[in-house]
Amino acid sequence: MTVATADNGIRALPRTASVAWHGDPAAVVFAPDAVQAALRDGAQAYVVVRNPDGQVGMAPAAATTTRNGHSTGWELLANAPACPPEQFGDPLFRAFHQVRYAYSTGAMANGIASADLVIAMGQAQLLGSFGAAGLVPARVEENIQRIQQALPNQPYAFNLIHSPSEEALERGAVELYLKYGIRTVEASAFLALTPQIVRYRVAGLRLNPQGQLEIQNRVIAKISRRETAAAFMQPAPDKLLAELVQQGYITPQQAQLAQYVPMADDLTAESDSGGHTDNRPLVSLLPSLLALRDDIQAQRNYPMPVRVGAAGGISTPAAVLGAFMMGAAYVVTGSVNQACVESGSSAHVRNLLAQAGIADVMMAPAADMFEMGVKVQLLKKGTLFPLRAQRLYELYVQYDALEDIPAAERAKLEQQVFQKPLEEVWQETVNYFMQRDPEQIERAADKPKRKMALVFRWYLGLSSRWANSGTAGREMDYQIWCGPAMGAFNDWVRGSYLEQPANRRVVDVAMHLMHGAAHLYRVQSLRMQGVYLPTAYDGYRPEPLG
Numbered sequence: 001m002t003v004a005t006a007d008n009g010i011r012a013l014p015r016t017a018s019v020a021w022h023g024d025p026a027a028v029v030f031a032p033d034a035v036q037a038a039l040r041d042g043a044q045a046y047v048v049v050r051n052p053d054g055q056v057g058m059a060p061a062a063a064t065t066t067r068n069g070h071s072t073g074w075e076l077l078a079n080a081p082a083c084p085p086e087q088f089g090d091p092l093f094r095a096f097h098q099v100r101y102a103y104s105t106g107a108m109a110n111g112i113a114s115a116d117l118v119i120a121m122g123q124a125q126l127l128g129s130f131g132a133a134g135l136v137p138a139r140v141e142e143n144i145q146r147i148q149q150a151l152p153n154q155p156y157a158f159n160l161i162h163s164p165s166e167e168a169l170e171r172g173a174v175e176l177y178l179k180y181g182i183r184t185v186e187a188s189a190f191l192a193l194t195p196q197i198v199r200y201r202v203a204g205l206r207l208n209p210q211g212q213l214e215i216q217n218r219v220i221a222k223i224s225r226r227e228t229a230a231a232f233m234q235p236a237p238d239k240l241l242a243e244l245v246q247q248g249y250i251t252p253q254q255a256q257l258a259q260y261v262p263m264a265d266d267l268t269a270e271s272d273s274g275g276h277t278d279n280r281p282l283v284s285l286l287p288s289l290l291a292l293r294d295d296i297q298a299q300r301n302y303p304m305p306v307r308v309g310a311a312g313g314i315s316t317p318a319a320v321l322g323a324f325m326m327g328a329a330y331v332v333t334g335s336v337n338q339a340c341v342e343s344g345s346s347a348h349v350r351n352l353l354a355q356a357g358i359a360d361v362m363m364a365p366a367a368d369m370f371e372m373g374v375k376v377q378l379l380k381k382g383t384l385f386p387l388r389a390q391r392l393y394e395l396y397v398q399y400d401a402l403e404d405i406p407a408a409e410r411a412k413l414e415q416q417v418f419q420k421p422l423e424e425v426w427q428e429t430v431n432y433f434m435q436r437d438p439e440q441i442e443r444a445a446d447k448p449k450r451k452m453a454l455v456f457r458w459y460l461g462l463s464s465r466w467a468n469s470g471t472a473g474r475e476m477d478y479q480i481w482c483g484p485a486m487g488a489f490n491d492w493v494r495g496s497y498l499e500q501p502a503n504r505r506v507v508d509v510a511m512h513l514m515h516g517a518a519h520l521y522r523v524q525s526l527r528m529q530g531v532y533l534p535t536a537y538d539g540y541r542p543e544p545l546g
C-alpha cells in the first residue's frame, strides 16, 4: 500500500455512492507539491482517488486500469480532464483569426499598443491590436509597414476609432487600411454605424470562384451598450449601402452581399476598463450581450454567428476563467499591457502602474469629448492630472469665456497647470489645428466658449503625450489611462518575476493568464465534484517562460 508522505489537506465531501478505482497505486501522488504539479499539468487528464486509509491523492488518468482487484479498497472521487488553455473560448475565434488562444490585447491610443507589442503578440500567434487612435496618418502608415513586414502570415489588427468631432480622421484611417489590405480592425467608440466602418466592412465582401461569400475585412467591434451592439450584430443599413454605391466606394454586388453578413464578426463586451468606459460590471454586461446575440442569431440565422468576447477588468487567472465560464468567446486585456516593456509608454509610467492598487483609479474628463462631459478612467496615484482636468471641466461649465475666469484663478492655471499664458496656449492650438483640421479653428471663431474648450483640450491632449514620452518636469501632469485591472494584476504577481516592470512582456502575461486560468479551472471543477481542496491549491505562481 502507498503511504502518504504528508497530509495534503484534501478531503472528500460526504457522498451518496462510492465508485471503486482500479489502477496503479504507485502512480498516485499525495505530497502537496506533487499534487500542485498535477493540478498545473493541464496537458494530461488526472483522477482524484482515496486509498483505504482515507488519504486523497492524484494520479494520471492513464494509471487507471480495468483490472478488478489491482488496487482493492481504493475509491475514485473525481476526474480532472486535460485542460490545455487552447481549449478555452470559441474554437471558431481561433480558426477565423488563426490564433493560438482565444485571447487578444486591445488597442491603446497614441501607439501605446505599439508596433513592438503587436509584433510580439503576432510572433507568438496571438492577436494584438495596434493603437492607431490619436496618431497622424503618416505615423499610422509607418507602423502598418513595420507590422506587415514583421508579420507576413501572422495575426494582427488595427484600431478604427470613431471620431465624432474629427470625421476626416476616421475616413483617412479607413482609406489607409483599405490601401494596405489590413484584414482585421478593432472598431471602437462607435455610437452608431458610420459610412466609414460600413465601407471598410462591405468593401471586403466578395464571392469566391465556388460562389461562396467571403469576408475579407474582419471587424471586431468593442461595445459597452446594447443599442450599439445590436447595430453591429445586424447587416449594414440599406441607406448607408446605397450612398456608398453611389459614391463608388463599394459595388452594387457588394451591397447585395452585405445583406447576408453582420457588421461585425466579433463583439467585445467592454465592461469597466481603463480609458473610455461606461463602468458596467462584466457580470451584468456579458450575459446581456450574449442574450442579444442569441435573439439576433435566431432571426438572422447567419452561417457564422457573431462571437461575443469580454474585456474590462481582465488581468488575473480568476477573471479570465470567470469570463470563459460565463460564455465569452474570447478575452481582451488592456491596462495590464501598458505596464509591459513593449508598450509605447515611458518607464516612469510603467513603474507607476506596477505600484497601483485597484482603488488607485478615477474617472476624469476626456480630451476628445471634453465638451460633452465624457470621462475616462485614469491612474490617480503619482499624478495630479485627474484632479486638474476635473477643475478645468468645472471652469468650462461655470464660465462662457476664458476672459470671464477670475484673475486669481486664471493666474493659478497659467502657473501650475499650463505653465504658460493662456494666449500662448491658444496660439499653439491654432498652429496645431491649421495643419491637421482647420475646421476646428473656424468653428471657434466668435465662439469664446469653444475657444476655451480648445485651450483646455491642449492640456488634456498633451498630458498623455508627456506620459508616453516621459517628459521630465511634467510628471504631475501625466495622463495615464488605467482601470482597476492594473491593481488586480499587481496583487496577483506580487512575489513572482512579473512583479518587476522590466520582466513584464505581453506574451508572458498572456501565457500566464491563460495557463493560470486552466489551473484554476481544474481546482474549481474538483471542488464542484465534491473534493475539498484548501485554498493553498488555488495559487498559480508565474515562472519565467523557458
Ligand SMILES: Cc1cc2nc3c(=O)[nH]c(=O)nc-3n(C[C@H](O)[C@H](O)[C@H](O)COP(=O)(O)O)c2cc1C
Binding pocket: 105, 106, 107, 108, 109, 110, 112, 131, 132, 133, 159, 161, 186, 187, 188, 189, 222, 270, 272, 273, 274, 275, 276, 311, 312, 313, 314, 315, 332, 333, 334, 335, 336, 338, 480, 481, 482, 483, 484, 485
Ligand atoms: C492606456 C489605454 C489606452 C486605450 N486606448 C484605446 C484605444 O485607443 N482604442 C480602443 O479601442 N481601446 C482603447 N483602450 C481600451 C483597451 O483596448 C481595452 O479594451 C481595455 O483596456 C480593457 O480593459 P482593462 O483596461 O480593464 O483591461 C485603452 C486602454 C488603455 C489602458
